[in-house]
Amino acid sequence: MKSTIATAKLSQLAESPFTSVPLANIRAGENPRRYFDRGKHDELVASLRLRGMLQPILLRPAPEPNGGYSVVAGGRRYRAAIEAFGPDGQVPAIIREMSDQEALEAAIDENDVREDASETEQADAAVRVLAACADDRAEAARRLGWSASKLDRRLALANLTPAVKTALDERKIKVGHAELLAAVPGDKQDKALETILTSGIDVAKTRELLMRVTHSLAAATFDKAECAGCGYNSARQCALFDTHVEDGHCTNAACFALKVEAAQSAERVSAPSSAPAVNGKPEAPAATANKPVAPAKGKVTATVLAAKLTATRQREWRDAVAAVIVESADHLRVADLAGSFIKSGTAVGFEKVTALASEFDVDLRQHWRVDRDFLELMTRDELKFVAKECGLISHMGEKQFAAVVSQPLKTMIGTMLNAPGFDWAGRIPSSMSLAGNYEPPHAAEARPTSAITKD
Template identity: 30%
Template sequence: MQQQNISHMRVSNIRQGRNPRAYFDPVEMAEMEASVSAKGVIQPILIRPVEDWFEIVAGERRWRAAKNVHGDNYEIPVLVKNITSEEADELALIENIQRANMSPTEEAAAAARILGRCEGNRDEAANRLGWTRKTLDKRLALMNCSLSVMTALNERKIQLGHAELLAATPKDRQEKVIANLLSRPSLPTVAIFKAGLEEISQAMSLAIFDKTDCASCHHNSGNQQALFAEAVSAGHCTNSECFNKKTEDVLEAKKQSLAENYPCVVIVRPGENNTVIKLVAEGATGVGAEQAAACRSCKSYGAAISAVPGKVGNVYESQCFDSSCHTRKVGEHLLAEKKSAENPTTVPTMAKSADLKVVTGKGAEKSTTTPKSAMTSVQDTQRVVEYRIGIWRKALKKELFADPHKNLCVLIGVMMTRGGTNVSSTKLATGFESLTSQKPPVSNVGDAAAMVANANDTVRAQMLSGIVISITDSIEKSHLPEMLKFMQVDLVKHWKLNAEFLELLTKSEIEVIAEELGLRAALGEKYAKAIGGKKDEMIKALLAVKGFVYEGKIPKALQFTA
């Protein structure tokens, strides 16, 4: 649907959008309806075309008032913009903030969605919203508020300070505290509430760290009771700095431990719920079995460690940290299933290799077809790139040395296109000395030429080959595929699966290689046991599969194209 210049539109042709505002104050709405009844809607609302209707981006209160006062046939002034869902979210949030009276929890929910689209980059999200980083952090922390606390804040029954304090406690405790707060004849000040809340915070029972040292610590309220009559109830830590540091140390240790298994490991804090999503093959958020397998090697695939009160230390595996990409893959899978249903005879049955162990959504049915095979390979990291370039250079040197004719062709080609700046005089001099037992002069070109002239034809031929071989160490890596292709290098002759390569990868990436090269299929029922141990044990098992032919199998991550 193309953008249109529409100045007025029937209320019935417009639907509610993704408004971050969840609560509409009855008094304010009554005032607006009175104004709309007397003067109509003066300022246009912002809408966007969505399929066969129009969706509100900004101005829902005006639309509601017009609908209530004048009915569905009322012609409301509109401004139409053809924008994406992401742009609509940002505009709606900014518009509501600028108009004030929007609840902080409503701002938090919308900001969390935008943070997800920024792949967890808080500085970028704050910049998009026009907020300071401090404001963004405080709003996102509110995402840990329970529904009752959010509702109370939305309806202005508690203050922002109360909600911020409650957000730092587990949700089950929030429910009890908020019920108590709202039942009181008067609301305590934030300062008084903070003092009372501290008495039930940092329960030792919730600590994820070793509590051996806490047994004799004077900050342990259980020990204080013997000394102070007004000590807090037993089993709580009164030293928040120490408690939080010990907690962070455990979270970081878990992160380091999981880094061996996954390309991406993230400690997820309150408000970052939209930066991570469970990777599943089927169901409403499924990406398909083959794509789910391919995702395991992605730099955004991994594990989440919760830092959210009530769930601190919990580990959630098989997570995707790129919500935008995930949304695209879900859409592609849904489209593929739709086409498959419409044309079942044109879609090939999924290969047996796709029956890998991927998580499926609750109650989801497994797909049996796929119109397109997902590209399954280890994604480039710096360590993989460096290893691959090293393999290419070694293979190229051997092929150049074995074929003098092509060696000469490459040398002339390099001189015509790249110049002689990549030739290593040190390596050539060292090579000449090893061939003739004569040390060439450092700076006298004439003397050096005379020494070459006095050498035999074999030495000169080898030195000529050595020129281009020396170039391969310094020539730009972007030109290596061109040279490899010209030399018709077959990497099968120069490489086979080894521990050095596998040690560069995480366990999830190693699984991708095992699937790609056929090791999983070769192991059959023994595969689960082979990959179940530590990384070094896993590598050892995969390199010792009886009957498996390792030669001739090059992973996509090491192949070249030109």
């Protein structure tokens, strides 16, 4: 449905006086759209050559040192005009002074009215407008000229991985596929997409397969208070999308397993002692009976450690996202907004931080690395887990690392950080990754961790 607000805005612009501007003085602006149909482009080029450009494009003065103008609305016509008329050609244009935010909203308005922007392009644009509105959804919906429900649906699609977004933009999958995949953690989406594309699975079959890996929340024994507003709760998905799994299910298997494990651990800790009787009398409790029960050996897992380090992970990602937004001159002027991400107590939900991290292609390697403060948050067994997944044990050898483990904890951490020939730079433990997987240095991504050896 077309936005009446967007239509009114563009109608006002259409009535504005326009001038003829040389194409050589125009450069492409920032467009919410990512995918352009080559066939439609060729048709537009032919039309321009035959009839000329009948509708002016919207420009704003470009900042120095390049000067000239940048396209706000009419990017497809601008690209076609370059091909049809060459750089010496001229096109009709309306020139307006605009801020970055005003330009973004005008570009979204045009795509809304023309109904040719994909759902994911609208989703990414919605994330940016919401960020500029300091997470005020009512204000973001007003600026976009959308209903609150449309804004919520588009923001939910912002959780799609780049590969899934591209597949939907290019219409390789249907909106129903995307709505189902948006309810799945990012590290599972690309694998599911590959299966959908290679096997030609339709929406109904995709829903059936997804139901097999969900968990009923009604049968869960842990406290489900946190699940009420979770994006992986199908109750929320039912309210947003036409296509969804059955109500009352969790689509994040890793999180569900973590909560089950935590609940079981709590039960073991609080369970009364069942000491055997001696000479018909109960045995006296040991001196340590009231101390917390240590987790069973070998119980350290990626999900357990990630849960423990949630606050650290979210704080570092907030800082990284804020830094990238401030440094991105080609994006919105949101230096003030960035401050809201630096403090972990911000009202901006971490879901939005995750979406912005994807939108701005934030690489945590450029902003954070394993250090003493990070390692000192862990137990000895947790340190061993991180050392193994990051390749340190493979680098040192099992026998030599066993000697390191026997050292006092602070000495062990120092030895790990200063192991000869081993560099922690660029290694992101699974507990710090948004996807929940270990991320190696860029140069090492082509080879498994186990292949990293001494220099």
